[in-house]
Amino acid sequence: MDYADSDRARELADRANRLMEEVVLPIERERPGGMAVSSGTVAELREAAREYDIYAPQISEEYGGMGVDFRDALPVFEEAGRSQLGATAMRVDAPDEGNMHLLELVGDDLQKETYLEPLVEGEIASGFSMTEPLQGAGSDPKMIQTTAERDGDEWVIDGHKWWTSNGIEADVLIVLARTDQDAHPYNGCSLFLVPADADGVDVVRDVPHMGGGLRGSSHAEIRYENVRVPEEHLLGKLNQGFTHAQERLGPARLTHCMRFSGMAQRALEIAKAYTDEREGFGSTLSEKQSLRYEIADAETRLHVARTAIRDAADRIAAGEEARVPVSMCKVFTANATQEAIDLAVQCCGANGIGKDLPLADFYESVRQFRIVDGADEVHRRVIARDAFDDVNEAELEPLTRFGAPNTRGGRGH
Numbered sequence: 001m002d003y004a005d006s007d008r009a010r011e012l013a014d015r016a017n018r019l020m021e022e023v024v025l026p027i028e029r030e031r032p033g034g035m036a037v038s039s040g041t042v043a044e045l046r047e048a049a050r051e052y053d054i055y056a057p058q059i060s061e062e063y064g065g066m067g068v069d070f071r072d073a074l075p076v077f078e079e080a081g082r083s084q085l086g087a088t089a090m091r092v093d094a095p096d097e098g099n100m101h102l103l104e105l106v107g108d109d110l111q112k113e114t115y116l117e118p119l120v121e122g123e124i125a126s127g128f129s130m131t132e133p134l135q136g137a138g139s140d141p142k143m144i145q146t147t148a149e150r151d152g153d154e155w156v157i158d159g160h161k162w163w164t165s166n167g168i169e170a171d172v173l174i175v176l177a178r179t180d181q182d183a184h185p186y187n188g189c190s191l192f193l194v195p196a197d198a199d200g201v202d203v204v205r206d207v208p209h210m211g212g213g214l215r216g217s218s219h220a221e222i223r224y225e226n227v228r229v230p231e232e233h234l235l236g237k238l239n240q241g242f243t244h245a246q247e248r249l250g251p252a253r254l255t256h257c258m259r260f261s262g263m264a265q266r267a268l269e270i271a272k273a274y275t276d277e278r279e280g281f282g283s284t285l286s287e288k289q290s291l292r293y294e295i296a297d298a299e300t301r302l303h304v305a306r307t308a309i310r311d312a313a314d315r316i317a318a319g320e321e322a323r324v325p326v327s328m329c330k331v332f333t334a335n336a337t338q339e340a341i342d343l344a345v346q347c348c349g350a351n352g353i354g355k356d357l358p359l360a361d362f363y364e365s366v367r368q369f370r371i372v373d374g375a376d377e378v379h380r381r382v383i384a385r386d387a388f389d390d391v392n393e394a395e396l397e398p399l400t401r402f403g404a405p406n407t408r409g410g411r412g413h
Contacts, residue, residue, distance in 0.1 A: 001303055003310055009072040012057060016079035019052040020086055028083045033355025045089035046122055056091040056120050059100055063112060064120035070251060071317045077255045081262025084361060091122060095165045098252035099126040099174055106236035106244050111193060115172050127170035129222060131163040139378045142185045148177035148192060155192060157227040167220025168206050170196050176241050189241035193233045200227035211365040250316060250326050253373045257309050257333040260369050261302055264337035267344035267362050268298055274348045298343055301336035308332065324386045327379035334370040341366045
């Protein structure tokens with residue numbers, strides 16, 4: 001399917017496709033089912049991405065990336081999503097990708113030198129520490145309880161976070177905390193760069209969770225107890241933490257959508273190949289009309305998702321916040337990709353739930369997408385609020401209301 005991508009975007013996507021077909025997918029296929037890759041394999045994949053000139057396209061050249069604008073880089077994320085090793089290879093993997101974007105956007109020169117450049121290079125890892133256990137911040141971020149109080153030229157952070165993606169591996173954590181107790185949380189929170197080995201940072205555990213796949217991913221529970229960081233570890237502007245978080249999350253949600261749409265497309269490719277060979281009840285499964293229609297519907301939903309994602313990305317590139325279009329993309333793509341991967345598993349039967357193929361890993365990973373980066377219900381709330389923001393009462397003028405006879409002239413028949 002062709003989209004309104006620039007020549008530059010198509011060139012990058014083609015390069016990413018060649019990396020996937022010639023390097024990433026062969027490495028994925030040769031590994032025993034369910035086995036995680038080593039750090040050596042990750043290094044090998046990233047070196048290959050550099051050789052194919054498709055490494056960290058979304059980051060400026062001065063920090064080690066390729067300097068490609070967000071809209072042109074977007075199709076690369078879709079190609080990368082076709083394998084759970086693709087995003088890692090091209091350094092477009094969450095959560096580091098979103099954290100790198102945030103650092104480039106609001107970090108100062110020292111913060112970029114200390115954290116952004118090593119992140120792009122893959123020398124360190126990062127975590128975004130925002131979500132809290134019951135009854136802290138979750139789908140309602142206004143419930144945040146973690147605090148940061150100024151003490152001389154330092155900030156003292158106390159709180160309890162969990163579901164910090166990459167938290168076990170992270171060398172640096174981006175922590176959201178309340179810095180003005182009297183202000184509304186949206187206007188009284190800030191972001192801080194906290195070294196993972198700072199005194200008082202207690203990485204309690206990797207929360208047992210669904211998914212992970214070949215690369216593996218942690219979601220850590222972390223306690224912050226009297227953690228002291230210097231003033232220069234404030235990331236961005238004081239009390240603008242939610243604004244900065246939104247600047248990170250908008251584009252990150254779209255890149256997540258593209259990665260998962262690539263995963264769903266690969267799942268359908270596997271399903272089509274399998275059903276075209278598997279015979280049953282007198283013909284191949286691919287000749288069964290009901291199955292063909294289900295595949296057709298899944299392809300249609302993925303096309304709609306890709307088109308909507310590109311529209312939202314164009315709006316962000318034009319300087320819009322695009323909050324409602326992004327929410328629409330997130331909730332629709334999360335459900336469309338889940339349905340497509342579920343269909344692929346069903347098409348492949350026992351081979352769908354086995355791990356010789358990547359479908360079972362895809363299935364475990366995609367379910368979390370309807371929760372991470374905002375649950376479906378949160379995004380529907382945003383969409384519904386906008387939908388009911390400008391109700392046209394004139395549309396109901398023809399109705400008859402109790403006690404108020406309709407005075408409009410009638411016509412006989």
